[in-house]
Amino acid sequence: MKIAVLPGDGIGPEIVAQAVSVLNALDEKFEMETAPVGGAGYEAAGHPLPEATLKLAQEADAVLFGAVGDWKYDTLERALRPEQAILGLRKNLKLFANLRPAILYPELAGASTLKPEVVSGLDILIIRELTGDIYFGQPRGVRTCPDGPFQGEREGFDTMRYAETEIRRIAHVAFQTAQKRGGRLTSVDKANVLETFQFWKDIVIDVHREYPDVALEHMYVDNAAMQLVRAPKKFDVIVTGNMFGDILSDAAAMLTGSIGMLPSASLDANNKGLYEPSHGSAPDIAGKGIANPLATILSAAMMLRYSLNKAEQADRIEAAVKKVLAAGLRTPDIYEPGTTKVGTAEMGQAVVAAL
Amino acid sequence: MKIAVLPGDGIGPEIVAQAVSVLNALDEKFEMETAPVGGAGYEAAGHPLPEATLKLAQEADAVLFGAVGDWKYDTLERALRPEQAILGLRKNLKLFANLRPAILYPELAGASTLKPEVVSGLDILIIRELTGDIYFGQPRGVRTCPDGPFQGEREGFDTMRYAETEIRRIAHVAFQTAQKRGGRLTSVDKANVLETFQFWKDIVIDVHREYPDVALEHMYVDNAAMQLVRAPKKFDVIVTGNMFGDILSDAAAMLTGSIGMLPSASLDANNKGLYEPSHGSAPDIAGKGIANPLATILSAAMMLRYSLNKAEQADRIEAAVKKVLAAGLRTPDIYEPGTTKVGTAEMGQAVVAAL
Numbered sequence A, B: 001m002k003i004a005v006l007p008g009d010g011i012g013p014e015i016v017a018q019a020v021s022v023l024n025a026l027d028e029k030f031e032m033e034t035a036p037v038g039g040a041g042y043e044a045a046g047h048p049l050p051e052a053t054l055k056l057a058q059e060a061d062a063v064l065f066g067a068v069g070d071w072k073y074d075t076l077e078r079a080l081r082p083e084q085a086i087l088g089l090r091k092n093l094k095l096f097a098n099l100r101p102a103i104l105y106p107e108l109a110g111a112s113t114l115k116p117e118v119v120s121g122l123d124i125l126i127i128r129e130l131t132g133d134i135y136f137g138q139p140r141g142v143r144t145c146p147d148g149p150f151q152g153e154r155e156g157f158d159t160m161r162y163a164e165t166e167i168r169r170i171a172h173v174a175f176q177t178a179q180k181r182g183g184r185l186t187s188v189d190k191a192n193v194l195e196t197f198q199f200w201k202d203i204v205i206d207v208h209r210e211y212p213d214v215a216l217e218h219m220y221v222d223n224a225a226m227q228l229v230r231a232p233k234k235f236d237v238i239v240t241g242n243m244f245g246d247i248l249s250d251a252a253a254m255l256t257g258s259i260g261m262l263p264s265a266s267l268d269a270n271n272k273g274l275y276e277p278s279h280g281s282a283p284d285i286a287g288k289g290i291a292n293p294l295a296t297i298l299s300a301a302m303m304l305r306y307s308l309n310k311a312e313q314a315d316r317i318e319a320a321v322k323k324v325l326a327a328g329l330r331t332p333d334i335y336e337p338g339t340t341k342v343g344t345a346e347m348g349q350a351v352v353a354a355l
């Protein structure tokens, strides 16, 4: 089995290196091939997603991704900016199902900005549709406003859209995931305003008929943003579109106060996937050896479970991470007095030792 | 000067009645005329925004609005549902600037789900554009997918759009408001993905040249959702589009834990405005006399300040509200042991007495 390793920019290479060490320490051996992506892709081949990188990702059984982006690419035209790599990979690999757990490790309860009683034991999963919605809808651009009160002047515009098949397949993923968890699913929409999401809601209700054992509720996105702050533990699985999912999954991750701990998976219809930490490339601390590699290591565990069918190895990695946390090791982002501050490599090697 | 009073549904009539008592207790007298809206409009005239109600709102100098919505209208077709009244009023009265303060009263610090040190002293203002974006963009609907991988099947779709004039005028409101406050403005966009918001960002940068004394920063909406949870006090004024503003302003309000305290203003180009509490119609507690009328009373104060040019009277009301809080009066939503629990009318009358 082959893993495409795309470290990217900023802290990407440092944290991915630790995840690779952990994978190499398993009994099972994997073929891994590395390629540049994001700003590194632009430097190497003039494009954030070089052709050879895309080809490698397409041929591999799974992709381990670091992070992309750096201020120094801010002035490039949008098509060449690092984040286009991640959009291009999602679209080309048809990675329509993004799984973003927001879990608060008991040892890190203090890191949250929320009161302990509101977040302790938090364990929710946001399932974000990842290849549709206003992210890719056509037409889009800047044009002369065709009618209405601003006719004749310039306007920026985009198209939000979801086809029936796109909603059905993410709904199936969501219901099946809810079945394996607490049996509760919240579908987040804005059906009171958007045609796209009235349609979304109608289809989700229809798919629900195949999953009578799952309790389904519908919630408007503005209310969902409030409930995540008010009582996040009331959620089990949340499913929503690409745009709302972008916003809510980041808010949910931040509730834990330890986004450096949160992995993510982006899956296609055959469980091939791209795995990456939920945090960004953090160029301000790149190269300092202080970034938290655990989200990436836990992403590698998700990869073993979902794409490579090695659930036992995934369990081993997750248990090892819990062990190092219990032993009090902390990178600076999750450090608290009374624990032991360690760097990126030290943390990665501690996980290897705990395997 | 004439005020259109639209109590609406659920707790709307109870809380508006208290705000009207407060207005009547001022030296200045205002002409007030009441009309049904939302579900009440549907009951009275078969439409959530009856023609006579719209006409009254158009002729008045300001609109005092309660809240709309009740589960019993959930099965109506969308065009007849209560919330269409609020969309119709915004559009017809051209109320493009929505001002939503998120303020944490020191006496209510404990009500927040966030740690006191994260939110104590919170005082941010979200300025949401209210008549453009994907809320009103055409075309929209359900159609046969015209091309791409889902060609031929049904799809829901909407159009996001902002014309140059729409962005310029809300940017001017935002910069001028920031000048009167802390001098800092955060423009929230998704310029890395959406053409509409790359255009938005370009125009905001252009308008900024007229306000060199305001410090402008740009933030992606997903990051803004995170920063509101992580360090909300770092914000001063936030300006954003209709859709992002819907989500972020509700999240920000919930940070305070006391959404029953938060007013809002929706203004047109001449400072005519609609004023309403940030919370909803809460049909579950309607008629019980326990709803918190303070957000509506504070909305009336905003009305005096922004639309009726009576800043002194506004100050008086706000001071009276602070007094009743300091005296320990609390409706159930903000009650804590050691304070005095009161009902809707008792709270309203306490404000009148404190004037």
Ligand SMILES: CC(C)[C@H](C(=O)O)[C@@H](O)C(=O)O
Pocket: A083, A086, A087, A246, B192, B193, B222
């Ligand atoms: C970088 C950006 C295009 C991307 C998105 O909006 O999807 C990011 O925010 C994410 O959530 O992975």
Ligand SMILES: CC(C)[C@H](C(=O)O)[C@@H](O)C(=O)O
Pocket: A192, A193, A222, B083, B086, B087, B246
């Ligand atoms: C009721 C709904 C249409 C409305 C909106 O989305 O604008 C509400 O959520 C609000 O924020 O006033």
